[in-house]
Amino acid sequence: MSxxxxxxxxxxxxxxxxxxxxxxxxxxxTLSVEKGTTFGLLGPNGAGKTTFVKLLxxxxxxxxxxxxxxxxxxxxxxxxxxxxxLPENHRFPTYMTGASMLDFYAAxxxxxxxxxxxxxxELLATVGLADWGNTRLGKYSKGMLQRVGLAQALMHSPTLLxxxxxxxxxxxxxxxxxxxxxxxxxxxxVTIFVxxxxxxxxxxxxxxxxxxxxxxVALQGKVKDLTAGAGYRLAVDYVPERLEQELRxxxxxxxxxxxxxxxxxxxxxxxxxxxxxxRAQYCEIEALTRTNSTLEDVFVRTVDEx
Amino acid sequence: MSTRSLLxxxxxxxxxxxxxxxxxxxxxxxxxxxxLILFFIFIMKIDVxxxxxxxxxxxxxxxxxxxxxxxxxxxHAAIAAFLFTAGMFLAVFASAGLIPAVFEPGRIxxxxxxxxxxYHILLGRYIGNLLVIAANVFYLVFAVWVIFGIKTGVWTxxxxxxxxxxxxxxxxxxxxxxxxxxxWESAVVATMVTFGLMLMSPILAQQSILERLLSSEWSRxxxxxxxxxxxxxxxxxxxxxxxxxxxxxxxxxxxWSSALFGAAILSTGLYVFSRRNY
Numbered sequence: 276m277s278x279x280x281x282x283x284x285x286x287x288x289x290x291x292x293x294x295x296x297x298x299x300x301x302x303x304x305t306l307s308v309e310k311g312t313t314f315g316l317l318g319p320n321g322a323g324k325t326t327f328v329k330l331l332x333x334x335x336x337x338x339x340x341x342x343x344x345x346x347x348x349x350x351x352x353x354x355x356x357x358x359x360x361l362p363e364n365h366r367f368p369t370y371m372t373g374a375s376m377l378d379f380y381a382a383x384x385x386x387x388x389x390x391x392x393x394x395x396x397e398l399l400a401t402v403g404l405a406d407w408g409n410t411r412l413g414k415y416s417k418g419m420l421q422r423v424g425l426a427q428a429l430m431h432s433p434t435l436l437x438x439x440x441x442x443x444x445x446x447x448x449x450x451x452x453x454x455x456x457x458x459x460x461x462x463x464x465v466t467i468f469v470x471x472x473x474x475x476x477x478x479x480x481x482x483x484x485x486x487x488x489x490x491x492v493a494l495q496g497k498v499k500d501l502t503a504g505a506g507y508r509l510a511v512d513y514v515p516e517r518l519e520q521e522l523r524x525x526x527x528x529x530x531x532x533x534x535x536x537x538x539x540x541x542x543x544x545x546x547x548x549x550x551x552x553x554r555a556q557y558c559e560i561e562a563l564t565r566t567n568s569t570l571e572d573v574f575v576r577t578v579d580e581x
Numbered sequence: 582m583s584t585r586s587l588l589x590x591x592x593x594x595x596x597x598x599x600x601x602x603x604x605x606x607x608x609x610x611x612x613x614x615x616x617l618i619l620f621f622i623f624i625m626k627i628d629v630x631x632x633x634x635x636x637x638x639x640x641x642x643x644x645x646x647x648x649x650x651x652x653x654x655x656x657h658a659a660i661a662a663f664l665f666t667a668g669m670f671l672a673v674f675a676s677a678g679l680i681p682a683v684f685e686p687g688r689i690x691x692x693x694x695x696x697x698x699x700y701h702i703l704l705g706r707y708i709g710n711l712l713v714i715a716a717n718v719f720y721l722v723f724a725v726w727v728i729f730g731i732k733t734g735v736w737t738x739x740x741x742x743x744x745x746x747x748x749x750x751x752x753x754x755x756x757x758x759x760x761x762x763x764x765w766e767s768a769v770v771a772t773m774v775t776f777g778l779m780l781m782s783p784i785l786a787q788q789s790i791l792e793r794l795l796s797s798e799w800s801r802x803x804x805x806x807x808x809x810x811x812x813x814x815x816x817x818x819x820x821x822x823x824x825x826x827x828x829x830x831x832x833x834x835x836x837w838s839s840a841l842f843g844a845a846i847l848s849t850g851l852y853v854f855s856r857r858n859y
Contacts, residue, residue: 289858329690329858329859332690332693332694333693334689334690334693334694334858334859335858335859336856336858352696352697352698353696354696355694355695355696356696358694360690360691360694362687362690362691362694364686364687365687365688365690365691366685366686366687366688367688367691368596368599368600368603368688370599370600370602370603370604371599375599379592379595379596380691380695382588382589382591382592383589383592383593383692383695383696383697384695384696385585385588385589385696387588427691437694
């Protein structure tokens, strides 16, 4: 399996220069994002989501661990060539027009002048700003800035899109428009990594999801499995390593909570088979419950339990 | 330099110009320069008699019997002095905002997310800033040089060279703006530190007098170190004046030591920028 993003034991510690106080913003995150998937990174405020994204983009330097983008060390400038990025709270220079902003950032991405001139009107039309290209960004509304920001991220036809709160400040029609654009890109095989607190949006759009809490991955899995109408959650205190590997392969999601290991199974049969395997090895079963959740339920439960 | 690298540099320089236009910095300089040029074209009338003696008319008042060479050199020296003092303060004041603006949250992340090395981003901005000021300095100096050349027939290269030295000292001071900008991300602090260095320069230039006034050896050493380590704005100013008046450069030390200072400060700025978290 090849991955668009891969991190291994990624740690970022911020140290206060004067007091020496440390904050572990990212605390050993190991994460893999498959090529061509739509991946949602969730977490409460201050969980370390934005710092994690900044480590991927080398805006911040990791204290420990490694990150790769399509197999290339994320610290290399070339690793960022296939990335299109829309930051949260972006501040595009207001002296630029929509078109000149797109032209500037595309030039930094290495696009030649002719390609830029061809692509700018196309993308402005795609994000519904065809008539606004020559207007200064200072006159744009928040939603328009978000859409032109998305166009900026798409200018050089990236194969990995990293979007930090992409629909923030956008009206419902605009949101649907952005979702449609992203669906179109997904069909073309673009990997989309969304960092958001809008759970409904993520549930609607993403295939895979990870919840980050206090700098660690608290839960990771496929959205459809995590939110399955009739799933079964099996909690055990201790599982021998070999059996754990086997159960991980059978489960739709695995999470570590309060010292217990939780496996999520899609069907009753799968859950029963897991129980049989565990009991055969005399493992104590902590709980077996039926799940019926939305992503919001999953999120709240995960955050509460950690 | 590869095509891609050149493309990035041009984009960064163009962006700096665009921001300078938007902040009216460029147009303010351009307007002042143009006003001065128009003054020399239309208001000041110089009549050269027998190639050496001139009469000058200014607002209807005429002075006679001026030595043309002397007159032209004095005007050139006055303009060079103005550019070197007031012009330099204005240029630093205007530039101090252009560099730290890049580090604004929400803007820097986007720049860093592009496949461009960090040093390239900062150098591109530095070069852009330098070119904004260079365009104005060369415009004013070259236009005045041509006007006086046509009106008097005196074409001295010293005045043109002075513009290179003015730009050189600005380039050195701009490295301080870069370093302070990277460290504190503040235009105000960058301006204050750079102005401080400019104001210290004429004081340190009197180091032989200072050394005589100071009682302890360590304080004399401190003055010596500061004099040699910091940019010699005042001394280079004297060289500029000498160049314009036709004197050869007797002592190159102020130039090369200032260049060394600039190179060291710029390298430090680039290093700090490459290590910072945003």
